[in-house]
Structure formats: C-alpha cells, structure tokens
Amino acid sequence: MQLSSNSLSEKMTFSTVFNDFKQLTKVGLSLSxxxxSLAGYLLAVEKIQLSTLILLAIGGYLMVGASNAFNQIIEKDTDALMKRTMNRPLPSGRMHVSMAMVIAVSFTIVGLAILYSINPKSALFGAISIFLYTSIYTPLKAVTPLSVFVGAIPGAIPFMLGWVAATNNFSIEPGMLFLIQFFWQFPHFWAIAWLQFDEYKKAGFNLMPMGQKNRKAVVQIIIYTVCLTLVSIIPVLKITGSFYIYPLTALILVFLGSTMLYYAIKLYKHQTNKEARQLMLSSVLYITLVQIIYVVDKFLH
Structure with a gap:
C-alpha cells in the first residue's frame, strides 16, 4: 500500500513539475x-527538407519558450497581483527563480545554436526577438501603452523567420510576412488588453492605445484591422517578389478581414467584453487561416 502511495505522490510531483514547465514556457503560445515559422518556411521552399523543418520547429519553440520564461522572471511580483497569472509557477512559489533562469538561459543558448545550424540570419532574428521581448517590451509595459508597438516586432518575427530559414536571405518576401503579422498584433492584443483591463490595472499595466478603454481605442483597432487586410492582399499585385497570390485567394482574405472588422465595429458600438472576446477569437482564426491559405495558394502555382 505504501509503495502505491509513494508512486502516486511521485506521479503527482512529476505532473506538477511538468505542468509548471509548460506554464513557464507557455507551450500553447510557443506552438502557435x-x-x-513552419508556414513561412513552406512558402519559401521549392523542395522541403524535413531536417530543416524539424530544426526550425525545435529552435523556434526554444526561442519563444526562453522569451516567456524571462518575461515571467521579470514579472514575478506583478503576476502575483493578477488572478489570471497568480497561479503561475514563480508567483505561487512552486518554482524558484534560479530554476526558471536555468530553463530560460538553456533555451536561449540551445535555441539560437539550432537556428544558427540552419543559417546565421535565422539565429540573428531569433536573438533580436528574445532581446526585444525581454529587455525592452517587458520593462516598457509598466511605463507606456506604446510598449505594444515594441512587442509587435518580436511578435511578427516568426512568420518571416521561416522564410529566412529556407533561403538565408532577407528581402521583400519575408519583409511582407513580417508586415502582415506586425499589423495583426494590434487588434489581437488590444482585444486581450480590453478583456484584461482591470487585471492589468492592478499590476500597473495600461496597454490600451492612449491608455483608455473607450471608443477612441476601438477606432485604433478598426484602423489596424483595415491595414492588416490591405497588407495581406498586397501579394496579389505581384510586386512582392516570388511571394504572390491568386485574385481568388485575395478575395477570401478580404472576407476573413471583413469578419474581424465586423467584430471590431460591434465592439465600437457596444463596448462590452463579449465583443472584445469575439474580436480576439476571430483574430486568432484570421492569422491561422491566412498562413494556411498562403501555403495552399503557393502549392497551386
């Protein structure tokens, strides 16, 4: 009986440690x-190399996992003030800061080494992403809503990183992929900031545009949603090098963008969390489908 109780306790401990590890590195976000990155890679290659695809997936995961771990080390005290984050491994005391630091540093070194093994430019963009997210975006969150603009840069690197990993070249095509994901960050993140407004306030964060949760903020969301849709269909004009799409694909993307715009306008009218949640979910659907549609379109050329 004692043996089975010990095994149960070990299992529970392992399960807790594993869940804490997943929370620290934000597995869901890292996988997205x-x-x-993989979509960007598939858009660029003529012939898929499975080894590069696997290295990109592992390197990309470690890069984001490192950024998230550093972020949670820096925000340990503010995380303790918010319901959404107070049960994370560090504020709850289940994990020591030194352990989190070991994970963050290990992920950084191994992740960048893997990206470097693909090509040096991939490692460079990976390093820029970790640096901006950890050293500039995270501290700025407590200072100014403009931190969202800084955070949108590392947030937009992954799509572009896939193209760079495939070609070892930064040109108009990966620049375009960067721009698409950059504009997408704003309606997506501001919808989250709307939902978490009171919680963020407790921690001293105000991430809404101009610091206000009102119609003026939603006007910004609407503007960026329109810009996102326009930028997403620019490749139909065939002015973006080898990255171009069919007119039918552009029409599908306009429809997807219009769906996001519909929820943004609803948020403008009603200003409730229900519309903000709908906008946030439609933005996740948008970026996922856009990446799939681009890859499908490419393989139809």
Missing part, C-alpha cells in the same frame, strides 16, 4: 509561433 512554431506553426507561423
């Missing part, structure tokens, strides 16, 4: 970033 890996998805973006």
């Amino acid at each position: 970033v890996v998805f973006s």
